[in-house]
Amino acid sequence: SWELDYVNIFERLEFLNIPLRSSQRTEKQPLIFGGGPVLTANPEPFADFFDIILLGDGENLLGDFIDAYQQVRHESRLTQLRHLAQVPGIYIPSLYQVSYHSLEGEIQDIKSLDSNIPSQVQKQTYRGNILSASTVVTEKAAWENIYMVEVVRSCPEMCRFCLASYLTLPFRTASLEASLIPAIEKGLQVTRRLGLLGASVTQHPEFDQLLNYLTQAKYDDVRLSIASVRTNTVTEKLAKTLAKRETRTLTIAVESGSDRLRKIINKKLENEEIMQAIINAKNGGLQGMKIYGMVGIPGEELEDVQATVDLMRALKKAAPGFRLTLGCSTFVPKSHTPFQWFGVNPDAEKRLKLLEKQLKSNGIDFRPESYKWSVIQALLSRGDRRLSHLLELVRNYGESLGSYRRAFKELRGQLPTMEYYVNQNWDLDQVLPWQHLQGPLPVATLKKHLTNAL
Structure with missing residues (x-):
């Protein structure tokens, strides 16, 4: 959702x-x-x-x-x-x-x-090792006729902006024998398309054994899809297995080409590791790599944006003929993360356009997410109950970006401005809308992680 x-x-x-x-x-x-x-x-x-x-x-x-x-x-x-x-x-x-x-x-x-x-x-946390799998497989689903198996839940990396990690802690893995293999065998009775689900699938401690299991001859006709993987776990073996199972591309998240910025967000990754992942993917037979990037990260400077351009150029040079796609979003603050107190950087839209101009001239496929819809996402991510009246108005006006502006104008004086919810950096002692709802980590720990970032 x-x-x-x-x-x-x-x-x-x-x-x-x-x-x-x-x-x-x-x-x-x-x-x-x-x-x-x-x-x-x-x-x-x-x-x-x-x-x-x-x-x-x-x-x-x-x-x-x-x-x-x-x-x-x-x-x-x-x-x-x-x-x-x-x-x-x-x-x-x-x-x-x-x-x-x-x-x-x-x-x-x-x-x-x-x-x-x-x-x-x-918030309640399930700590078992039997994770979820599809209960319905249909051509009408968002992922058509794919049987999805949850391999891991949460992510151990804890990037400081990441809701998928902080909200779902601790990192849990499905048992290979008790959960994954039975689920896979059940699913492949009804479809030959299999999806491995999780924020960091390849960090499952038995992932190599799972990969070996899926390379059996009886699964030669199975089309395998895998969620975003940690960059330094992309091996030739993984690429070969996926290529043999009709997967053409793989997705990694690097966020930025700047070492400085990656340290701020706790992205424990070096440019050399990104380069090696691209080379391994190409040598293993994949046709391309989708790379997730982000602009507007707290502490970002123009030099950091340029570092992303430089990285993408270097990757293209290192793997000629290999299709590179940079999908880039705008930083959106999320509750229960160390960066929940930061607002959206209004310069992010300009930085998306800067990336687009420089990367497309180098033949790199650049796919930015809409900055304007990121603003709406931030509005709802940090909103309070006063937004309920605004959401009703938007529903009546029609779901469009202009409807949100129109609704704010009509409700002027009855709730804070959009800039308050979206762009303002909030005080660390401010009462947050979700203050009475306890996530996996206490607020004091989130503040400590924020201090470490800065």
């Missing part, structure tokens, strides 16, 4: 004639609950639309949620919600009150309505 998926929620509720706001629902209407990465990270912009929000891993939460609901299913709506609020990881937004210094000001405090409601809700 990602932030802009909220539009789909609105559509489903309207289709079912269920009021968008939880406060407007009656005893006869169902409780609306949600979960997943976006709501676990920062549910506050969407808090007024959900009766119940599950924070964390479903393996832990769903069973406890269902059991608790069964105990009060015939009680009043309020009794049900108050009972569910006692379950670890279950967040009932309506049982918490947010106060502000002013309509346009910072949050003053976030409190539970009374002492019987937990003041903090802790």
Whole structure:
């Protein structure tokens, strides 16, 4: 899931004639609950639309949620919600009150309505070694007819901007014998397309054994896809295995060509390792490499952007005929990470254009993500409950970038500006919208990691 998926929620509720706001629902209407990465990270912009929000891993939460609901299913709506609020990881937004210094000001405090409601809700973490796999394989899925197997969860590298790492800590790996092989054998009974899923798949401690397992002759007709991998784990063996299984390209994340900037974000990677990964991929028979980059990283200077240009030119020279694609996004602050206090750098759009101009003239495929939509993503990533009225207006105006500006203009004086949510660097002692929702690491640890970065 990602932030802009909220539009789909609105559509489903309207289709079912269920009021968008939880406060407007009656005893006869169902409780609306949600979960997943976006709501676990920062549910506050969407808090007024959900009766119940599950924070964390479903393996832990769903069973406890269902059991608790069964105990009060015939009680009043309020009794049900108050009972569910006692379950670890279950967040009932309506049982918490947010106060502000002013309509346009910072949050003053976030409190539970009374002492019987937990003041903090802790994200739940599943610590088993049996990870998830597809339950439905269909040509109508986003990844058509692919059976997805989760190899790892979280990432041990802990880049300081990365929600996929910090929100899902600790790093967990699926058991090869108990989880991965049974899941793969089950999936390949219905499709010959297999996807290995995870933020850092090749850092599984038994990845080589998994690779050997997949090179068996009985899997020669299987088309294998793999998620983004850590750069220094790209070997010729990996490339050969993927090429034989109809994979043409691989994806790595380098973020920047600047050693200085990579140290700031805790990206433990050298340019020589990036170069070797490209050479290994080419020698192993892959046709190209997609490289993830980022602009607007806190502390970035123009020299760092130029370092990315220089790196891409050097990679192209080292691997002639090998297709290189740089996909580049703008830094977006994410909750529960050390960089949650930073805003989006307004110069990022210019830096994307600078990269595009210099790289395309060198024959390098450059694919920037929309800066303007990154701004909206940041708005929702750092938003609070006051945005609920804005989201309703945007829904009425039509989902477009201009609709957000128009909605802010109409609500002027009733909430902070877009620049406050998106671009401002927030004070370390400021009350954050998700202050009452505890992620894997305490705020003091995040502040320490931030200090280490700077």
